[in-house]
Amino acid sequence: MMNDKNSQKIVDIIQNWARKHSIWVLAYGTGCGAIEIPPTMTSRYDAERLGVRGAATPRQADVLLITGYLTVKTMKRVIRVYEQMQDPKYVIGFGSCTINGGMYYDSYNTIKVLDKYLPVDVYINGCMPRPEAVLSGFAQLQKRIAEGRANGAQQYKDNLEWYRANQKKIIPNWIMPDYNW
Amino acid sequence: MKELKESIIKRIKANFADAVERNDFKDNRLDFSVKKETIPAILFYLKDEMGFVHLSDVNCVDWLEDGELEVVFIVWSPADKIKVFVRTRLDRDNAVMDNLDMIWRQMNTYERELREMFGVQFTGLEAPEEFILEDWQGPPPFRRDFDSAAYAEKTFWHRPGREDAQDVRESIADRDGEEIPDFAKKYSR
Numbered sequence: 001m002m003n004d005k006n007s008q009k010i011v012d013i014i015q016n017w018a019r020k021h022s023i024w025v026l027a028y029g030t031g032c033g034a035i036e037i038p039p040t041m042t043s044r045y046d047a048e049r050l051g052v053r054g055a056a057t058p059r060q061a062d063v064l065l066i067t068g069y070l071t072v073k074t075m076k077r078v079i080r081v082y083e084q085m086q087d088p089k090y091v092i093g094f095g096s097c098t099i100n101g102g103m104y105y106d107s108y109n110t111i112k113v114l115d116k117y118l119p120v121d122v123y124i125n126g127c128m129p130r131p132e133a134v135l136s137g138f139a140q141l142q143k144r145i146a147e148g149r150a151n152g153a154q155q156y157k158d159n160l161e162w163y164r165a166n167q168k169k170i171i172p173n174w175i176m177p178d179y180n181w
Numbered sequence: 182m183k184e185l186k187e188s189i190i191k192r193i194k195a196n197f198a199d200a201v202e203r204n205d206f207k208d209n210r211l212d213f214s215v216k217k218e219t220i221p222a223i224l225f226y227l228k229d230e231m232g233f234v235h236l237s238d239v240n241c242v243d244w245l246e247d248g249e250l251e252v253v254f255i256v257w258s259p260a261d262k263i264k265v266f267v268r269t270r271l272d273r274d275n276a277v278m279d280n281l282d283m284i285w286r287q288m289n290t291y292e293r294e295l296r297e298m299f300g301v302q303f304t305g306l307e308a309p310e311e312f313i314l315e316d317w318q319g320p321p322p323f324r325r326d327f328d329s330a331a332y333a334e335k336t337f338w339h340r341p342g343r344e345d346a347q348d349v350r351e352s353i354a355d356r357d358g359e360e361i362p363d364f365a366k367k368y369s370r
Contacts, residue, residue: 072315072316073313073314073315076315099340100339100340100342100343101333101337101339101340101343105333105339105343106329106330106333107329107333108319108322108327108329108332108333108336109314109322110337111337111338112333112337112338112339112340113337113338113339113340116338170336170337171316172316172318173315173316
């Protein structure tokens with residue numbers, strides 16, 4: 001019965017419906033954009049009405065927000081955090097720094113294109129994106145989850161070697177543990 | 182305040198013959214340029230004899246055209262409410278000076294920063310080699326001859342679409358009949 005294609009489809013729909021209404025965001029800010037998160041979460045914009053709320057540890061979280069610029073040094077920690085997160089997991093690139101470098105396009109120590117290193121499900125542009133834009137980004141993510149298109153984690157697993165090679169290009173001294181999913 | 186500053190200048194000049202003072206800043210600020218051999222003595226003197234007990238900052242200026250690096254120590258006297266800048270110039274290719282963290286322990290942190298960002302070596306400094314940058318393999322990034330854009334171009338991916346970013350200043354000035362001052366033309370791309 002479970003191998004039947006149609007019943008798997010129904011299970012997927014129910015699963016995605018549940019997932020999209022409980023997006024727990026890891027409370028980890030990589031750059032200046034983290035300052036937009038408190039107003040998004042608190043009563044003025046109240047993201048919790050969409051099911052978006054903070055999670056304390058990577059293993060409890062569903063969404064990794066890359067808030068703004070990402071330095072090479074933070075990159076190491078972000079990769080470790082992302083690999084510790086359990087499925088389902090999504091990445092939101094937040095602010096123009098993650099898209100094309102933003103105002104740090106000529107900086108010697110920040111990456112310019114986030115999706116070369118981590119699979120990004122939704123980008124939110126702006127410098128900084130206001131809480132309205134952040135909520136719109138979360139709504140977009142919910143839409144993609146419901147449609148079953150937010151499959152960045154699967155993409156990461158399938159193309160791990162390509163991502164690893166890119167990551168090692170900017171992190172020459174690789175002393176990271178290997179996680180076994 | 183003026184008399185106080187004059188007396189400080191007099192005392193420093195009497196004790197350190199090579200000190201060149203500048204006194205055209207705002208009220209509570211003094212500035213001395215000395216040779217690098219004099220630095221430990223003058224800092225000890227300011228701290229122990231004259232009440233400049235607080236180290237505000239240690240900084241560096243890159244005088245690329247002169248081939249020199251200028252290290253600036255800023256000390257503050259809580260009693261007199263006066264700030265003293267002590268400057269010294271080092272050879273850019275051989276920027277070495279003595280470790281000074283026995284005067285103020287927190288100098289250690291500033292020295293590590295200058296070592297990493299400007300390549301100023303402090304003989305006798307006991308601290309891990311890395312400070313903020315991890316696995317850094319390029320030249321000291323705060324020196325003026327370090328080309329940050331070229332380094333970023335070489336090291337990181339860039340998303341296409343930014344190359345045609347034009348300097349629109351002149352076309353806007355043409356349209357509005359505005360005159361661009363000469364000094365500003367130098368900075369346009």
